[in-house]
Ligand code: ADP
Ligand code: ADP
């Protein structure tokens with residue numbers, strides 16, 4: 725039976741969003757990205773968005789309880805299976821998750837700090853469809869519109885150099901311990917995020933259909 729409760733783990737810039745978009749097309753899982761949900765809350769200026777914005781702009785984590793309350797209902801509603809992207813990010817979040825869902829597999833995408841910095845500085849995102857691009861590998865010089873929908877490409881506020889270093893530090897301190905946490909449960913599969921995205925994708929498909 726295919727694995728339907730999947731977590732994507734890895735530092736910022738590892739390629740979680742890029743892989744998620746392809747995986748859900750192939751496997752029909754619900755893509756639940758806490759970063760995307762939060763950015764939507766921020767742009768709609770909801771109470772949650774107003775609270776989250778300060779943390780996000782500094783590259784800090786939004787408090788656990790806010791995140792858990794935000795995501796829990798969506799996970800429980802995902803009857804056909806889910807792909808968690810950017811959650812859990814702390815041990816407290818993983819423990820809360822364990823109380824309401826089982827996790828079949830954790831895809832741990834690794835990427836070294838220097839490459840994280842390079843990738844995030846070059847990341848551009850479509851305002852309309854959310855497609856993810858990079859200046860260094862799939863955008864022509866000076867290109868400012870999305871090849872898929874014609875929308876405007878923008879740079880995330882937290883992809884500015886000053887914030888990137890803090891995000892990586894927080895990943896190492898708060899999120900990397902989850903690799904050990906899930907390894908003890910025997911569900912971790914590790915992938916090399918520095919490989920080409922097509923290679924990472926085909927490896928993931930193999931792991932998920934095993
Ligand atoms: P990345 O591309 O770096 O993996 P995300 O889009 O997942 O970034 O997250 C952007 C920001 O949103 C984080 O830096 C953090 O402030 C907030 N955030 C997203 N998911 C979580 C979470 N599970 N717990 C706490 N904060 C989160
Ligand atoms: P995350 O969601 O883990 O933060 P993204 O999927 O947004 O990561 O990717 C971060 C940046 O790196 C984006 O600009 C994306 O285009 C680029 N990228 C993603 N996967 C690869 C890859 N395998 N090789 C090179 N660049 C990649």
Ligand code: ZN
Pocket residue numbers: 850851852853854855870871872873874875
């Ligand atoms: Zn687009």
